[in-house]
Amino acid sequence: MSRTKVLLVGASGETGGSIVNGLLESGNFDVAALVRPLSARKPAVARLEERGVEIRKCDLKAPEEQLLEALSGIDVVVSCVGPSEQQDQMPFAKAAKLAGVKRFVPCGFITIAPPGGIMWLRDEKEVVYNHLKQLGIPYTIIDVGWWYQFSFPRLESGKVDYAMTSANNEIVGDGNKITALTDLRDIGRYVALIIADDRTLNKMVFAYNTTMTQNQIYDLMEEISGETVxxxxxxxxxxxxxxxxxxxxxxxxxxxxxxxxxRYLAESQLSCCIRGDNNPDYAKYLGYITSKELYPDFQPVDFREYLTTVVEGTAKGIYTDRIISRAHQRMFIRSDSSDSLYTRFFPRTTSSESLMSR
Structure with a gap:
C-alpha cells in the first residue's frame, strides 16, 4: 500500500513543528516541507532534513509553473502560514487543484469564532476557505482551541516565567466562560488522524483536549503550585x-x-472570554465535527499533568524569543488594572457604546 505524501507549508513554526512530529511518529506519511529559497540554509530547515523531511524550495508567490513543480506527487497539503500570509495560500490552492492534490488543509488552527466581524484573523482565513470552495478542491478545515501553553497564569515567585510567552494574570468578564484547550504537542497527532480519515473530507473539524474556565485554570494552578495567583x-x-x-x-x-x-489578543478576549465562542457546543452549531466524536479513544496530554511540569520546571517554552518575564515587565508602564501583556497595547477609549450595541 502506497504511503500518503504530505507537503507542509510552515513546517518550522510552532504549529508546523507539532504537525511534523505527528506525521513522522504515525509512520503513515512521507513528509515534505515547502520553504522559501532564502530560508533553505536556516538551521531549522537543516534539522527537518536530518529527520527525513524532504525539502522543496519555492515561494508561495512564485509563478504557477514553479508552484506546480513544488506540488508534484503530493497527495495532501497542510498549511501553517503566518497571520499576514493567509491570502498567499490562494494561488497555491489553485496550483494544488491543477496538480491533482487530494486534500488541501488551509491554515486554520485557531479558536472557534463565527465569521463576519468578531475576529479579523478568522475573517482573513474565511476568505481562503471560500476560495477553496469556489475552486472545488477537496479540503479539511481544522481548528484547535486555545493552547495549554498560553492558558496558565504567572506565579509571583517567577518559577514559571521560563515557559511563558506573556505574563498574563487577567480574569476577563466573570471568568466562567467555558473554553476548549489543546496541548500544542497533540495538534500534530490530531492532524495525522484527520487527514487520513475520509469522514473529514470537505468538513470542519474541531480538535481539542479538554474544556475549562479561566477561574478553574487559576484554581488548579494555585493547587499545584501552592501559591496564590x-x-x-x-x-x-x-x-x-x-x-x-x-x-x-x-x-x-x-x-x-x-x-x-x-488586535488578535483583544478580539480573542472578546470571542473566548466574553462571547464564549471557543467551546465544543458552539463549534457543533457552526457545523464542526469534534475530535471527541471522531476519535473517542484518543489519549491527549492531560492538562493537570502539563501544569505540573510547568511548575516543576520541566515544560518546554514556546516562542522563547518572545518570553516576557518579570524582569522584562519593568520596561513597561503598568496600568491601574493589571500587569499583563494586554494592557501594554491598549490605550483607554472614552466609550465602548458603539461596539457593545452591535
Missing part, C-alpha cells in the same frame, strides 16, 4: 474598549505585527 479583573466594557482601540490602530496597516498582535 494574583487575579486582575477585566470588565466586559474594558474588553470592548480594547477591541475598538486595536481596530482603529490597525485599520491603516492591518498586517503590521505591532498592530496585528494587539
Amino acid at each position: 494574583i487575579r486582575n479583573d477585566v470588565s466586559e466594557e474594558m474588553v470592548y474598549n480594547r477591541v475598538i482601540s486595536a481596530r482603529q490602530s490597525s485599520e491603516t496597516y492591518p498586517f503590521d505585527p505591532v498592530k496585528m498582535i494587539p
Whole structure:
C-alpha cells in the first residue's frame, strides 16, 4: 500500500513543528516541507532534513509553473502560514487543484469564532476557505482551541516565567466562560488522524483536549503550585474598549505585527472570554465535527499533568524569543488594572457604546 505524501507549508513554526512530529511518529506519511529559497540554509530547515523531511524550495508567490513543480506527487497539503500570509495560500490552492492534490488543509488552527466581524484573523482565513470552495478542491478545515501553553497564569515567585510567552494574570468578564484547550504537542497527532480519515473530507473539524474556565485554570494552578495567583479583573466594557482601540490602530496597516498582535489578543478576549465562542457546543452549531466524536479513544496530554511540569520546571517554552518575564515587565508602564501583556497595547477609549450595541 502506497504511503500518503504530505507537503507542509510552515513546517518550522510552532504549529508546523507539532504537525511534523505527528506525521513522522504515525509512520503513515512521507513528509515534505515547502520553504522559501532564502530560508533553505536556516538551521531549522537543516534539522527537518536530518529527520527525513524532504525539502522543496519555492515561494508561495512564485509563478504557477514553479508552484506546480513544488506540488508534484503530493497527495495532501497542510498549511501553517503566518497571520499576514493567509491570502498567499490562494494561488497555491489553485496550483494544488491543477496538480491533482487530494486534500488541501488551509491554515486554520485557531479558536472557534463565527465569521463576519468578531475576529479579523478568522475573517482573513474565511476568505481562503471560500476560495477553496469556489475552486472545488477537496479540503479539511481544522481548528484547535486555545493552547495549554498560553492558558496558565504567572506565579509571583517567577518559577514559571521560563515557559511563558506573556505574563498574563487577567480574569476577563466573570471568568466562567467555558473554553476548549489543546496541548500544542497533540495538534500534530490530531492532524495525522484527520487527514487520513475520509469522514473529514470537505468538513470542519474541531480538535481539542479538554474544556475549562479561566477561574478553574487559576484554581488548579494555585493547587499545584501552592501559591496564590494574583487575579486582575477585566470588565466586559474594558474588553470592548480594547477591541475598538486595536481596530482603529490597525485599520491603516492591518498586517503590521505591532498592530496585528494587539488586535488578535483583544478580539480573542472578546470571542473566548466574553462571547464564549471557543467551546465544543458552539463549534457543533457552526457545523464542526469534534475530535471527541471522531476519535473517542484518543489519549491527549492531560492538562493537570502539563501544569505540573510547568511548575516543576520541566515544560518546554514556546516562542522563547518572545518570553516576557518579570524582569522584562519593568520596561513597561503598568496600568491601574493589571500587569499583563494586554494592557501594554491598549490605550483607554472614552466609550465602548458603539461596539457593545452591535
